[in-house]
Amino acid sequence: MLSQTTQYIRSLKINRDSIPSFDEYPFNLPAICNLSTLEFHPRVTFIVGENGAGKSTILEAIAIAYGFNPEGGTKNFNFSSNDTHSELDEHIKLIKGVRLPKDGFFFRAESFYNVASNIDVLARSGGSSFLNMYGGKSLHAQSHGESFFSIFVNRFSGYSLYILDEPEAALSPSRQMAMIRRIHQLVESNCQFIIATHSPIIMAYPDAAIYEITGSSINEVDYDETEHYQTMRAFFDNPKRIIDMLIEEDAED
Template sequence: MSTLERNQYLRSIEIKRDKIPSFSAYPFCLPVVKHLTKLEFDSKVTFIVGENGSGKSTLLEAIAVAYGFNAEGGTKNFSFATNDTHSKLHNYIKLIKGIISPKDGFFLRAESFYNLATDIDELDKEPCDAPKVIDSYGGRSLHKQSHGESFFSLFMNRFGGHGLYILDEPEAALSPSRQMAMLSRIHQLVNRSSQFIISTHSPIIMAYPKATIYEIKEDILKVTYEDTDNYQIMKSFMNNRDKMLNILMEE
């Protein structure tokens, strides 16, 4: 076992394929599940990319829930539930953990971040002598910031290092410049013994050096940054903007 493998908080996952009742039913019919047996996390940063509906968010949710995080996001201490809509995939995932346990952790899912912010505000209404929960997020209600500001405040204040951070489409609220700033923050946290598993559509975020990238199509394959559809499509559009626009706007 390499030094990196020993220091990974989550080394890999395995799908309990023999336990799955039917691959024609949701979520087992998703491309990410149908052909997946094992997924290795052999870098400090792992990206899972793919088209809408490919199942990357469902997979991240299952990994997070199997690890003990709340299905709607947050740390392991959050237990709020606005909608019981998460899949049962976590019951069919085996986690292969590293020797060392993380001291910190967070599951961010863009679609339910509003609910997380609301729960923090509600928790801080309770009379308590302990520090307020929002103090760990920058001290200002996430609802009193723009969507992008609240996301960035989370990255800068709540993530402390020595942690496992599972992020589902973190670019959803971030401008390109903030996405680049997020890359810098990820690097700071990697240097503080952190591990990231991220689903994204952003060619900026997935450019993190030496990251592992898995792309979901009919199968899930390890690819280089330049071979991802996200990179190829963005590069083609930026280099041939007028031609692409003419094609897209043909009547």
């Protein structure tokens, strides 16, 4: 497995002096406005937080700065269907390790359809051997969850860097558990993961660092300290009570 000296990305540093204004997006996001450095775990790093906190923006900047296509895919993907990525990647520096990954993939749930379409285009020109890397079947010919998992199983391999933005979006709870097993298989094969997620299941992977964005800061926390875990734990401890409270609040409004 990778160590602190052999991991592919060791840390991120923001060049704050080059940022024109902290009053404009994405630099006005509290998590980014107050961020200077971020140290990555040699195997798995999770970035978690509420919607709009900035985790996907940070993940996107890491991927682009490393050379991935903004909409996802490998470094060889160069399509663009909607150029909406932020300028954050222009103001960060990635501190890399001594070892280069053999391969890699930037997976983002929100633009997965575009990536799947581009894979079909490349398969038509590259033949069946190209599509075999993705399971031998068009991702559009599978269910949303099956196509997600097909990439994780068929396209991902050892000695690689994987940056995943909400990989759980189309996965059932049982498939999320299977995702933990797949992550571990790849970690054992010298892979490094950086993952933005809302899933308390996936973020339970033990050999990892968890950074939680809360308010105006981003801090490393233990799994059971995350708001995601605590919220789900409170719900499953007494679902009827939580549902009754939510319905009563809605009725009062």
